[in-house]
Amino acid sequence: MELFFSYGFFQRALVAGLFVAVACAVLGLFLVLRRDAMIGHGLAHVTFGGVALGLFLNILPLAAALVIAVIASLAIMRLRQKAGLHGDTAIGIFSSVGMALGIVLATLAGRFNADLLSYLFGDILAIDGLEVGLSTALAVVVIAAVLGSYRSLMYLTFDPEAAKASGVRTARLDILLAVLTSITVVMGMKVVGILLVAALLVIPAGAGLLLAANFRQALFLSSLVACLSVVLGLVAAFYLDLPASATVVITSFLLFGGAYLLRRKRLP
């Protein structure tokens, strides 16, 4: 085990994975409580278009994906508010178009190859130093922004009308959440891949909600489940020779199952 932790690739995966996991957990808690859990899934599909655009234009795919994801998240918000569409409809529209755009661009670029597949399924053990730095910095930004607006976000999530009447700038917070979700999805894409990133936003938050007696506990427990998922998932993937991203997600689901059983045991 000691030898395992001394590998550079594992250290990089662990650092990036833990930071991204905590960012996903704290943000995911708000998304789940706002019944917005599927936005992570939708934006992940949109980022596929962004990555393909990056590869097509020969620019950093993460940067292209980030720009496209932010634009899409704001557009989804706008469609809900101004066109009166339900959230899942707006998400469905953008996720499909994002995916379609990605397929067209990748075909045009002739690069429907390993590069693109690594984004689809994640390749955390291949993450390089620059990506670790970028993911860590973005995760710190997300965590700081969420914790800095913690009380306003909690009020907005719990009782939007009373929050607005108390002077909470609800429109700004909605935009903040949309942008933070985009950043988080783009970061998470490198850790678990586009197809699985929504899992890191939803499963740890769900587990935390099952066990928490208050909001602080929910934040702590969600983060704990997310971190354990990354550490145990990476170790299991290494020893069992399994794909790291999928193993992280399956580990988080097993922890969710444990939380569910614990809750059932506690309830009469």
Place this chain on the structure above:
Amino acid sequence: MNDGNELIRLEKVSFRYGPIPVLEEVSFSVAQGDFVAILGPNGSGKTTLVKLILGLLRPAEGRLILMGKPVEQFAAWSEIGYVPQKATSIDPLFPASTREVVAMAFLPGRLGPARGKREEDRAVELALKQVGMTAFRNRRIGSLSGGQQQRVFIARAIVNAPQLLFLDEPTAGVDAATQELFYEMLHTLNTEQRITIILVTHDIGIVNRHVTKVACLNQRLVFHGSHADFCRSEAFKTMLQSGHLVSHTH
């Protein structure tokens, strides 16, 4: 209880949802210390009126003055407490404790005075004590009954010691015995804490021992005056006969 100091003034306020008029040329004022019931049938514009006063909606015409300032320039939101309609239809899975729900009203920066943690804890304890919910401080909000949740929301609305408290149909879905205790508590807040209260309801009976003023709406303001005068008015008789108002007495 009326201290003569005007806290709210509406001048010919009208509001429409698209082409549909909801309120037309409503004018009245509320003085400090008043306990005002806004009465009227369903769809008469009661909730809309409160939302206009709170700046949640913008009037099509007219002016709204809140504590001496046009509502669009008003910034002292910590002076206002608000319990919205159907506040108790919260997500039962929301993981906030009673204390955390009350403390939501402590917002940073311009929204109110910055407080230390100890000061916040004291204010939360005091607010919970005022509504008789101290024993439930660590309970998850979703595990409380509708009446208990409503008390917690009142605690959140008064924790900043506001001058004005708005309650929109606060006892909808709450049993009769709890309603009576609830209105006793509002009476105490009005008379002892000197909080001006604006209560939206369609139940004249339950409030008749506590309110000092009545504003009766039916798109237009059909009555504004004392509770006693309202009970003698044509507006009251018409609304009671048409079943638009209910009268629960206990």
